[in-house]
Amino acid sequence: MKKKIRLKIRRHRPESKTPPSFETFTLTIDADISILDALEMIQSAQEPTLMFRRSCHHSSCGTCGMLINGEERLACVTRISQFKGGTITLEPLPGFPLLGDLAVDMAPLYKDIDERWNYLRGAEDLGGKKLPEGIKRFERFENCIECGCCVSACPVAGEGKPFMGPAALAALNTELQKTTGKGARALLKQAGGERGERLCNRALACSRVCPTAVYPARHILDLRTRLRGDGQGP
Amino acid sequence: MEHIIVIGGGGAGAALAHDLTLRGFEVSLFEKGDLLSGTTGRHHGLLHSGARYAVHDRAAAVECVEENNILRRIAPQALEQNDGLFVAISPDDEAYGKTLLDACLASGIEAKKLSATQARKLEPALTPEVRVALQVPDATIDAWRLAMHFFATARQNGARLHPFCEVQWIDTRAGRVTGVEILNYKTRKTSIVKGDLVVNAAGAWAGRVAALAGINVPVQPGPGVLVAVEGRVTNMVINRMRPAGEGDIIVPQRGLSVLGTSLWLTDDPDDVTLPKKHITRIIENCSLMVPAVGGAPVRSVWSAARPLIRDAEASSPQQISRTFECYDHKDTHGVEGIVSLLGGKATTVRAMAEKTADLICRKTGHKIACRTRTTPLLSWRRFYAVGAEDGP
Numbered sequence: 001m002k003k004k005i006r007l008k009i010r011r012h013r014p015e016s017k018t019p020p021s022f023e024t025f026t027l028t029i030d031a032d033i034s035i036l037d038a039l040e041m042i043q044s045a046q047e048p049t050l051m052f053r054r055s056c057h058h059s060s061c062g063t064c065g066m067l068i069n070g071e072e073r074l075a076c077v078t079r080i081s082q083f084k085g086g087t088i089t090l091e092p093l094p095g096f097p098l099l100g101d102l103a104v105d106m107a108p109l110y111k112d113i114d115e116r117w118n119y120l121r122g123a124e125d126l127g128g129k130k131l132p133e134g135i136k137r138f139e140r141f142e143n144c145i146e147c148g149c150c151v152s153a154c155p156v157a158g159e160g161k162p163f164m165g166p167a168a169l170a171a172l173n174t175e176l177q178k179t180t181g182k183g184a185r186a187l188l189k190q191a192g193g194e195r196g197e198r199l200c201n202r203a204l205a206c207s208r209v210c211p212t213a214v215y216p217a218r219h220i221l222d223l224r225t226r227l228r229g230d231g232q233g234p
Numbered sequence: 235m236e237h238i239i240v241i242g243g244g245g246a247g248a249a250l251a252h253d254l255t256l257r258g259f260e261v262s263l264f265e266k267g268d269l270l271s272g273t274t275g276r277h278h279g280l281l282h283s284g285a286r287y288a289v290h291d292r293a294a295a296v297e298c299v300e301e302n303n304i305l306r307r308i309a310p311q312a313l314e315q316n317d318g319l320f321v322a323i324s325p326d327d328e329a330y331g332k333t334l335l336d337a338c339l340a341s342g343i344e345a346k347k348l349s350a351t352q353a354r355k356l357e358p359a360l361t362p363e364v365r366v367a368l369q370v371p372d373a374t375i376d377a378w379r380l381a382m383h384f385f386a387t388a389r390q391n392g393a394r395l396h397p398f399c400e401v402q403w404i405d406t407r408a409g410r411v412t413g414v415e416i417l418n419y420k421t422r423k424t425s426i427v428k429g430d431l432v433v434n435a436a437g438a439w440a441g442r443v444a445a446l447a448g449i450n451v452p453v454q455p456g457p458g459v460l461v462a463v464e465g466r467v468t469n470m471v472i473n474r475m476r477p478a479g480e481g482d483i484i485v486p487q488r489g490l491s492v493l494g495t496s497l498w499l500t501d502d503p504d505d506v507t508l509p510k511k512h513i514t515r516i517i518e519n520c521s522l523m524v525p526a527v528g529g530a531p532v533r534s535v536w537s538a539a540r541p542l543i544r545d546a547e548a549s550s551p552q553q554i555s556r557t558f559e560c561y562d563h564k565d566t567h568g569v570e571g572i573v574s575l576l577g578g579k580a581t582t583v584r585a586m587a588e589k590t591a592d593l594i595c596r597k598t599g600h601k602i603a604c605r606t607r608t609t610p611l612l613s614w615r616r617f618y619a620v621g622a623e624d625g626p
Contacts, residue, residue, distance in 0.1 A: 013421070013422060014420075015421045016420070016421050016422045016423075034534065037506060037508075037536075040504070040506050043504075044506075048266075048400075049400075049419045051419055051420070052268075053268040053271070054267075054268065054271055054275075055268070055270045055274070055276070055377070056275040056276060057275070057460075057534055057536035057538075058460070058462035058490065058492065058534040058536065059533065059534065060377070060378065060487060060490070061270075061376075061377070061378030061379075062378075063268065063378065076534055076536070077533060077534050099420060100398065100419060100420050103268060106618060107618040110615050110618040113615060115612070115616050115619070116613075118311070119311045119376075119379075120310075120314070123314075123316070123469050126357070126358065126466070126467065126468065126469060127359075128355065128357060128358055128469070129355040130352075130355040130356055131356070132316075132356050133346065135315075135316060135317055138316050139314050139316065140314050140466070140469070140486075141376055141488050142488075143488055212488070212489075213489075
């Protein structure tokens with residue numbers, strides 16, 4: 001069934017020195033398409049220089065996080081049919097430097113995520129009775145796709161405090177579960193540092209907006225509990 | 235060293251920027267969207283063992299098995315290395331399995347025959363109808379992160395990467411290519427960038443880029459639909475044991491199962507049509523192999539345009555080879571200073587880059603060996619540590 005919608009998109013190119021404004025694009029679409037599909041239709045038919053990030057289209061890469069009607073979401077797995085009313089507002093993720101329009105620079109997200117932290121873990125047990133020849137254990141990627149939605153939604157990070165943020169703390173706790181001895185102590189020290197879990201005020205916005213069920217707030221609580229047990233907490 | 239301009243920030247451009255910087259060239263790469271916003275990130279995430287092509291496209295199969303082994307070594311964090319199965323669920327499938335096993339072994343693919351019971355011990359979600367299976371060294375790729383490994387390493391080694399910069403014109407006025415005109419979406423300004431050689435690595439968009447230099451290239455965009463459903467129901471990649479066709483693969487990835495795919499031909503690589511019939515058939519066909527994916531909630535549906543090389547003699551789109559070619563347009567069109575890289579697939583981007591960089595070395599009179607087979611790639615996370623802005 002075709003439906004007419006309006007996408008109200010925040011347009012701004014910081015480097016071109018034009019003031020921010022909203023531009024509204026009108027489209028006739030199938031209501032079950034995604035916000036990302038709609039953006040691609042605008043880009044190919046109406047405004048080729050519209051800036052937004054996207055890659056995998058199925059919530060694996062983490063590039064298309066944005067504010068959709070004010071909430072952090074991935075454009076690729078957010079369907080237009082979820083919204084009542086004919087206008088949907090799109091804005092870039094707050095808390096990250098703006099490249100242009102809906103595209104932001106993700107560099108701050110990675111500041112406290114060590115590139116050596118293992119992105120693989122043992123896969124869930126699916127009831128198999130044997131492993132294939134040559135395979136020591138079934139492995140899978142971690143759920144966190146580093147999209148930045150949690151960091152954007154976190155009120156503490158938004159106040160400009162020097163907080164590591166929920167994505168880094170969740171990644172840290174995930175790595176901690178794969179680490180023992182000296183490595184584990186170093187990770188805990190980092191989590192308990194001045195920019196670490198102590199700044200979290202349990203607003204839980206991170207877990208609420210996470211599109212891939214990482215629930216960063218649970219990881220932060222784990223770290224808090226463990227640090228207090230170790231006598232390193234506040 | 236010479237300044238090489240790469241057009242296209244997909245997997246091919248990423249691997250090429252990496253190879254060229256390792257060999258000491260100066261590299262500037264331009265991409266009209268964000269890096270990896272075209273076909274690369276959207277594929278099903280299969281690291282091919284080569285088995286899918288072994289029977290009808292031996293060249294592609296051999297390329298795949300070789301690159302599969304290399305990528306496992308140089309980018310292990312971008313792969314779920316759980317192998318794959320080809321499963322027979324009909325007598326025809328089973329008959330094809332004999333041809334497939336022979337073709338795999340002849341292509342250097344380590345395929346092992348398994349009974350139905352053995353296969354279901356590995357993957358209990360397989361249909362009870364399974365008759366026989368082959369274990370092959372498939373794996374799951376994080377499509378974006380694998381390609382970002384190449385970009386991170388290239389950037390660390392000095393490549394200048396320019397997303398959101400569209401090449402609008404290729405300057406051939408001097409009788410050879412001397413540079414390109416760029417529209418930078420961030421500044422809304424145009425500028426001329428001079429270079430010694432231009433590489434068209436625009437994948438399914440390569441026809442449009444070549445046209446900027448007045449050149450026709452035989453690229454044929456071939457989109458396909460992919461469906462991601464909720465739930466990881468197998469750990470191994472599951473393929474249908476029959477000739478390549480619609481709905482013949484399930485790639486587990488994180489907590490999803492990615493079902494693929496279909497294929498049609500178009501002239502417009504930006505065509506994002508999602509034919510409903512394809513979606514239905516893909517889900518139906520995949521659930522014949524693994525019933526659980528049939529009733530699973532759909533997370534996302536999308537399409538991706540393969541950068542096929544036009545082939546008037548192929549009896550069907552599926553028969554078009556998935557190998558790659560690089561064309562020196564001095565030979566094809568009498569235009570010096572521009573090379574096009576066409577065809578290929580995510581599994582073979584490193585080899586595509588090697589062959590193209592070899593050609594660039596020959597054209598520029600350098601004898602520098604390729605080192606990408608053994609150089610471990612840096613983490614995708616390094617990309618962001620190197621710094622956000624690349625100079626002109």
